[in-house]
Amino acid sequence: xxxxxxDISKTQKxxxxxxxxxxxxxxxxxxxxxxxxxxxxxxxxRQFLIEKLISSxxxxxxxxxxxxxxxxxxxxxxxxxxxxxxxxYKKKDGINVSPGQLASAIVHSFxxxxxxANDGFSESNIKA
Numbered sequence: 001x002x003x004x005x006x007d008i009s010k011t012q013k014x015x016x017x018x019x020x021x022x023x024x025x026x027x028x029x030x031x032x033x034x035x036x037x038x039x040x041x042x043x044x045x046r047q048f049l050i051e052k053l054i055s056s057x058x059x060x061x062x063x064x065x066x067x068x069x070x071x072x073x074x075x076x077x078x079x080x081x082x083x084x085x086x087x088x089y090k091k092k093d094g095i096n097v098s099p100g101q102l103a104s105a106i107v108h109s110f111x112x113x114x115x116x117a118n119d120g121f122s123e124s125n126i127k128a
Contacts, residue, residue: 053097
């Protein structure tokens with residue numbers, strides 16, 4: 001039977017936000033982040049779209065995307081979420097992206113962190 005590994009290391013103390021404010025000369029502005037909406041992920045996706053979308057009249061295409069259209073089955077809820085995200089980018093940033101282009105960008109972002117040669121996620125992409 002395999003031995004259980006138990007982490008007995010001490011955790012770091014949390015830093016008081018008022019110390020950071022004082023050190024940086026910052027002020028609280030009252031913005032609360034709802035982490036369920038993943039603002040960092042939305043920003044990263046936005047940057048990817050801005051860098052990769054090319055306009056040729058009509059709907060822009062993703063630079064480097066294959067000409068063939070692959071059929072990827074999605075759950076209805078996932079497709080609805082993709083449509084909502086596409087609408088969000090159109091209203092907020094004026095980025096005219098389709099739900100399919102979003103799906104492509106999300107798949108690319110996720111699988112780019114997988115390193116098959118090392119049987120999983122590459123060390124350089126694992127965040128501690």
